[in-house]
Amino acid sequence: MTHRKMSLTQIRSGQTGTVIDIAGGSGAHRRLESMGLRVGKKVKKVSGMPLRGPVTVSLGSTHVSMGHGMASKVIVEVQE
């Protein structure tokens, strides 16, 4: 089993990973965290819109959608 570090924009829809880092400014970081997306949390990518569109992830029982730029800053570790 290998661990790979990728951003939410890089993993495929349906893949699951654990958040290991949220890069970028504290504003976005805090908003994501308050919505339940924080380091250590397991997330599953539900969909990604084409043409650098928003990414939707599932966090247990809720879904959160974020713009492409924000999604590219959320780094997850995927086990394969």
Added chain:
Amino acid sequence: MRKILLMGNPNVGKSVFFSRLTGAHVVSSNYPGTTVSFTTGHLLLPGGEKAQVIDVPGTYTLRPTCKAEDVACDMLNASIKEGLKRGDLVINVVDATNLERNLSLTLELMEQGIPVIVALNLWDDTKHRGIDINLEKLEKWLGVPVVPTVAVTGEGFRRLILRISEAKTPRVRKHTVLERWEDIGKVISEVQTISHRHHTLLEHVQDLTIKPYTGLPAALFIAYLSYKAIRFIGEGLIGRVFEPFFERICAPALMKLSALLGGGGLLHDILVGRLFDGRIDFVQSFGLLTTGLFVPLAMVLPYVFAFYLVLGILEDSGYLPRLSVLLDNLMHRVGLHGFAIVPTLLGFGCNVPGVLATRILESRRERFIASTLISIAVPCAALQAMIIGVLGDYGGRYVLIVYGSLALSWVVLGIVMNRFVSGFSPELLLEIPPYRYPPVRILIRKLWWRVKGFVKEALPVVLAGVFIVNLLYSLNVFDFISNITAPVVTGLLGLPKEAVSAIVIGFLRKDVAVGMFAPLDLTLKQLVVGCVVLSMFFPCVATFTVLLKELGWKDMMKSTAIMIAASLSAGALLNFILRI
């Protein structure tokens, strides 16, 4: 009076909860100095004491990250400062199916030194989802009362109200964010067990409607279905209820009045209007009691009702956030993000709430672009009803040309503004709630408020409009204006010069204005051009007022300049290329 603050994350069913708790008499107001609104109502406590209930804007945290959250925190802090001894408290509404994230706010609230009681809302959903929460353990761990509730049915509310007196101020020291999450992790592992189960059908639909290749066709299908439903309900009400009512009951009575007034003269023209072959024509007569009542009540109201019914279902089922995600790409092209679709949709009902709703957008640039686009290229229900009424008989193609021209203008103007308006547009960040059945109670109540609002706001203005039209006609003011503007109206737009009177009246009410086309004997092409110009030209006075309030003088003037330029170009273009 005691104050009860209703606080919780967004999307926990807080507004349904609020309406269940307070009953009919609620007041919506703006938080001082902001554009964030909140609602207050009253609750009768068991001892006969009355308490004020405040629906605080939804927030994920007490360390605010946006304007609505700022207000939520301010409201809490103000209450803590001024009135703890008077028995104020917080009812923390928690989504029981999403305990982990919701508890973060609960713990923050408990550190504020204010009495707290926790309502575990959406309790019925936990069973469907295989979530088991040990209430006793949770209550013991938190140290404040925990009551399961189902706001949609009212389950648990009696117990909640009885236990309000038990709300206590927990003695909790301030925690760091990390410590709080650690605590939550601990308590979750103790009180909650989730049994594994497969995706339900609804969850599959949920996922499919947010994936691009299934979601976009589904969105088109829903848009088509909504359009069909609105036309079906609107036309049904007009054909079966309102037209027969006016033709069979009002017309004979009005004919008697007409005879009583001698069949002519100033008073007759103002009240009944012109007769056609000795009969009243409700669209063309243009009297206060004929056209003045028929247009708002029989032509527009049915569509307003149908539109708000469908919109209410879309809002309360949880579809709109998904639509926002699907359309995010498109909206970025015009300098907005996906969530701007919500004010835009509202604009299709009435531009006023549409422009007001642009407040949910964060930057000034977004609000300018969104409200300008709404007031230019989004026709309100009243205007649409009249466009369909005037053009529908010639065939859907011509209605489509009007809508197509407006859609194209929306895109072109949006792209241009995105290029030239300075400022920034932030990215989309949105919680996507699960699909829920729209609670009928809330649906009916919202529909009632909106329809009542329309009648109250529109009817007097329409009547005033019809009156002024008559006045200006008899004073020959329109002749004067139409002679001045003839080069533009006739030369550029290909309309008869008298059509300018409709454009002038369009400032008052667009539906009355379209009605003024009726006696002009316009050709089909002129009707199409006229409808497009009227839709895009100056917004009605109500929209104008909110634009001024929301944007301020300077931006309002900019917006107006764009409007005039855009409507004249679109009208001229149609006039020169359209071959009907």
